[in-house]
Amino acid sequence: xxxxxxxxxxxxxxxxxxxxxxxxxxxxxxxxxxxxxxxxxxxxxxxxxxxxxxxxxxxxxxxxxxxxxxxxxxxxxxxxxxxxxxxxxxxxxxxxxxxxxxxxxxxxxxxxxxxxxxxxxxxxxxxxxxxxxxxxxxxxxxxxxxxxxxxxxxxxxxxxxxxxxxxxxxxxxxxxxxxxxxxxxxxxxxxxxxxxxxxxxxxxxxxxxxxxxxxxxxxxxxxxxxxxxxxxxxxxxxxxxxxxxxxxxxxxxxxxxxxxxxxxxxxxxxxxxx
Numbered sequence: 001x002x003x004x005x006x007x008x009x010x011x012x013x014x015x016x017x018x019x020x021x022x023x024x025x026x027x028x029x030x031x032x033x034x035x036x037x038x039x040x041x042x043x044x045x046x047x048x049x050x051x052x053x054x055x056x057x058x059x060x061x062x063x064x065x066x067x068x069x070x071x072x073x074x075x076x077x078x079x080x081x082x083x084x085x086x087x088x089x090x091x092x093x094x095x096x097x098x099x100x101x102x103x104x105x106x107x108x109x110x111x112x113x114x115x116x117x118x119x120x121x122x123x124x125x126x127x128x129x130x131x132x133x134x135x136x137x138x139x140x141x142x143x144x145x146x147x148x149x150x151x152x153x154x155x156x157x158x159x160x161x162x163x164x165x166x167x168x169x170x171x172x173x174x175x176x177x178x179x180x181x182x183x184x185x186x187x188x189x190x191x192x193x194x195x196x197x198x199x200x201x202x203x204x205x206x207x208x209x210x211x212x213x214x215x216x217x218x219x220x221x222x223x224x225x226x227x228x229x230x231x232x233x234x235x236x237x238x239x240x241x242x243x244x245x246x247x248x249x250x251x252x253x254x255x256x257x258x259x260x261x262x263x264x265x266x267x268x269x270x271x272x273x274x
Contacts, residue, residue, distance in 0.1 A: 001031040001176055001183065003213065003272045006049045007041035007075075008244045010267040017052045019269040020045060024071035025187045025215060025245045028055045031176055034133050037063045037086070038174055039187055040075030047078050049268060057082040062132050065090040066187035066214075067171035068098050073111040080119055088119070089138060092127040093169035101154040109155075126172065129203065135177040139203055141168060146191045153190070153217070166190075175200055178274050181208030181239070188246060189216045194232035201236065210274055211240040213266075218255075219248030226251045230258035242266050 006028050011021035024041035028050060037060045040046050050057050063079060063086045066072050076088060098110035116123065130138045150156065150166035157164045173196055174185040182204050186196045193216045201209055212233075218226050233241065233255075241259065243252065244266025255263045 001029065001178060001274050003027050003029045003185075003274075004053060004055060005244075005266055005268050005270045006046040006053070006055070007039075008266045008268045008270075010244060010265070012267050012269040014053070014269050019049050019052060021268045023245070024075070025066075025266075026072075026075065027185065027213075028053075028057075028060075029176075029185075031133075031136060034062065034136065035060045036136065036174075037079060038185055039064070039066050039072040040079050042071040042074045044075060044078040046075050047082055053269065058084075060086045062086055062136075063088040064132075064138065064172075064174050065094065066174070066185070067091070067168065067190070068094040068096075068111050069109050069188070070112065071109075072187055073115070077112070077115065077119070080122055086122075087124045088122055089124045089126055089130070089132060091140065091170045091172050092125045094125070095157070095170070097158045098166065098170070099156050099158060099163075101156070106156075137175040137177075137203070139173040139175055139200060141171060141191060141195075142199055142202070143191055143195050146195075149191055155190075173200055175203070176274070177204070177207075178210060180274060181210035183211045183274050184209060184213065186212070186214045189214055192229060192232070193241075193243075194229060194236055197233065197236040197238050209236065209238045211242065211272075212238050213242040213272070215245035216243050216247045216251070218251035219246050221251060223250075223254060226254045227258055230255050234259060238262075240264065242270075242272060
């Protein structure tokens with residue numbers, strides 16, 4: 001399988017082209033005959049980058065939304081304009097109701113309002129674990145108490161006029177079975193990267209976790225926290241980590257100190273093969 005980063009915070013130069021980045025994530029994944037789009041960043045930039053990289057969005061068979069935040073979802077309208085057939089797989093818990101308290105104010109960080117209604121015929125809501133094509137799985141969280149992470153991050157859902165701590169029921173992992181073990185994508189890892197790895201390992205008993213790819217939401221964490229979660233990641237036995245976006249440069253540097261060469265920096269245009 002091959003995965004190409006269409007959007008990350010960090011851009012790159014490939015040949016004569018500048019592949020720009022933005023705050024967000026998007027991946028174009030080729031797995032056998034299947035083509036999968038995971039997330040679409042926050043704008044149409046992912047589509048422009050796909051064009052520059054020669055990756056045909058119109059030939060994507062399946063689209064997946066990792067979670068219900070704007071910086072992963074809001075490019076999907078552009079995707080639907082480019083692709084007339086692929087359905088978008090998202091958690092049953094996805095709504096347009098995600099907020100964060102920032103500097104004392106409620107800030108909306110969710111899917112662009114009206115999107116879910118406008119494109120309801122293109123959406124496939126997933127209630128549990130699902131194999132969307134042979135060897136490709138969507139996994140829900142199965143770890144209790146993740147609302148504690150929501151409170152810590154000051155992330156809440158607006159439900160019937162009330163504020164409820166986000167338990168990230170709208171988040172999912174995308175997992176690929178490969179000869180070398182399972183490859184796990186989780187674009188934000190709200191519950192902790194170590195939790196994501198452990199959940200995937202439990203879903204595939206006896207299988208090695210070949211790689212974890214995505215953002216780890218460490219850009220706002222202390223050095224002590226980053227070193228502690230790095231040690232927990234080490235204990236999972238995961239072979240390689242590719243991280244960027246909400247991980248942050250400082251946290252990435254600390255993870256490299258703790259975990260060495262198994263940690264790699266995501267950037268727009270990067271290709272990974274497993």
